[in-house]
Amino acid sequence: MIVGSDTVLDRLMALHPKVIDLVLDRVHRLLAALGHPETRLPPVIHIAGTNGKGSTLAMIRAGLEGTGATCHAYTSPHLARFHERIRLAGTLIGEAALTDLLEECEAANDGAPITYFEITTCAALLAFARTQADWTLLEVGLGGRLDATNVVVPRLTVITPVSMDHEAYLGDTLAKIAAEKAGILKPGVPCIVGPQADEALEVIEYRAARLGVPLQVHGQHWHVTEENGGLVFQDETGLMDLPMPRLIGRHQVQNAGMAVAALRALGRAEGAAAAMRDAHWPARMQRLKCGPLVDAAGAAELWLDGGHNPAAGAALAEALTRLPDRPLHLVCGMLNTKDAAGYMAPLAPRAVHLHAVSIPGEANTLTPAQTRAAADRAGIPSSEAASVAEAVAAITAREPGARILICGSLYLAGRILRDHA
Template sequence: MTENTPATASALETALAQLSALHPKKIDLGLSRIERVLSTLGDPHKKLPPTVHIAGTNGKGSTVAMLRAMAEADGLKAHVYTSPHLVHFRERIVVASEEISDTQLLDVIARVQTANDGQPLSFFEATTAAAFLAFAETPADICIIEVGLGGRYDATNVIENPAVVGITPVDLDHAEFLGRDIAGIGREKAGIMKPYCPAAVGPQRDAVRAVMEAAGNKNNITPLFWGQDFRTYRQHGRLVYENGNSLMDLPLPALIGEHQIKNAGLAITLARHMQISDRAIERGLETVSWPARLQNLTTGPYADLVAESGGELWLDGGHNPHAALALASAMAELESETPRPLILVTGILANKDIGGFLDAFQGLASAVIGVTIPGHAALAPETLIELARARFTTGYVASNLTAAVQLAINTGEGLSRQTVDEPIIPPRILICGSLYLAGEVLSAQ
């Protein structure tokens, strides 16, 4: 890959801004625009290596990360497409197991713009077309594609013949686009299923599972379901994977949280379908990394602040109630091992269910510090704290992340003792509520 420079980074920023101006809507679900552009480009999406297509509400990124780690542990080169990014856009496109360079990305974006000829094309559609172009022109052994939003009408769903599809747990999110009917949302996610293409499905509500079964019948397939056809569970500090005819004794995934046990089950099922070796599956679980998913921060300016106090700092980008429940469960597990006051530093987009997100932490978190998210349509911290105080009694607004972390330290220390004679217990601080907020944190690392 060509070395990235300040000049190429600046040119890339300009090119991405130009893509944003091609369509008035940030999100406009549908396939006609991207199909037109891909056709002009010579249909690169039809020239990909064997492809795994993954949809769902929560756990997509973690499942992709585990599957990628397993594939690479088997010596395979992987194309990977995910969204959104945390710090810089290039994170979204991994070409043959290397993050795309500024130079290559500039090249494929320019060719997408030429093919589009100034017609309406959403930012995600344009960048998806660019990713497919880069993938088609670079040899690799496997392609792992994460759906952006929904499934049926997501730009990635131009993929016609995936080797296998995976669907992670489905829940309410992006209600302005997908609505609040959980079965309907499941139907949209199931839209990535293709005729005679194998499918594996993570844990689902009954209504969603019924929709997935119906979608399978329509496509002449019998999806494999977590809990019926395969399952994973923790036993004696290990991960046990079972399906109808085998059992695997594996290490626990490097990603923390009980929900990652279930995500691992889906990733293993997909990996086995792709004929990735058992040894590589084991190694992938041990080495997988996925930033801002229950990440324990030990370096950087915010971590340094917390370390001075003797506390812990955690980061997670989950932003809906289902993700919050998984996150709260993980925090409760940490609390049972080492009790500390839990202080949330939270910023969240205005279109999210902040009440549902905070509900997951009732009885667990001691206080909430509200922050805004620069450059994004975040809920006003003052409004967030009004909602938080109804649940936790203690809540404050901070002007920026540094102030928020320091306030969390002070608040946690104050709440840890009833009298001045008692010892201070340093807090456990969790920065959460948005991947964009997580990106702000990681940008300062």
């Protein structure tokens, strides 16, 4: 019988009783058994932060590739298939290669306790070490200091905006969370710092000073603005006039600024226009244009976004102001680990109605009734639906020209992309 990657991934899930257990001992043990692939990577750009990591990574990758370079990339979570997490020299890893890689790591681990994210991160690092490329882009999974990716000595680090999220694991104040994110800083390795609240920036600057880390901080060392339909980036070396980023929203202007600052620091500023023009990042204000749901929606617009915390809700609300007016209906499913009402509150002034759904296949999903209760607290009229398809049908029956936004979770977004788009 041929074993596929899904079968191996299911086995790996059973190696540790906890999904999240933030220590690095198990990762170091397995990497040693694999011959320390983390020491043989192409130059690494390591990216931490609460929001914008994936979009910033996508723009840096597009910029580097625009200069003719090849890039490995490791991101999480995946949306439709696990293969999305591992990109080898620009191409998603194939099924046979992924299965072989996972089985090799499983054998090297020899049944010892290790989390799913830890062993799959080791698999990605092993693949990167064996495949020629010019750069390696690593997105932190959770936090930074004890994240499984934090086993490298990078060429550059990036800290995107820090906000409240994952408080049960990272701490209950912005300062504590920022300290975890700043754990990716390494002695003497430059860091690009995105827009931060004062409380977070103070922590990042303190750790940087202790480690001798040269910082390039938004608002101090570099600035980015939207002017006359274009993007203007300025730092101590000069001014750059660029096209607006392909990704929608003011927060993407900030992410673009971090990407350009990173390209400048890497000596690859000539890729900045490609970073704006060519970056693609699914489920971030993504217009769905084909598939069964789009067919069922008829004249209605169908959009998808995977943001899931209050800062993401605020960014999403701003992005919606950039679109022509249409009645906005939300189809929302969220995890019970998130501040659902805090996420919804910025969307309340624009939303006509919210249809609450559960996330299929997710044990930690909020029930539709719980999501409705959060919508009530946020001030959004709501109702329940048995599925996204049922919600879309109900909305279009009442308001054929609606703008429908499916939102609240990357896991829900992944389900939509896998099953309906």
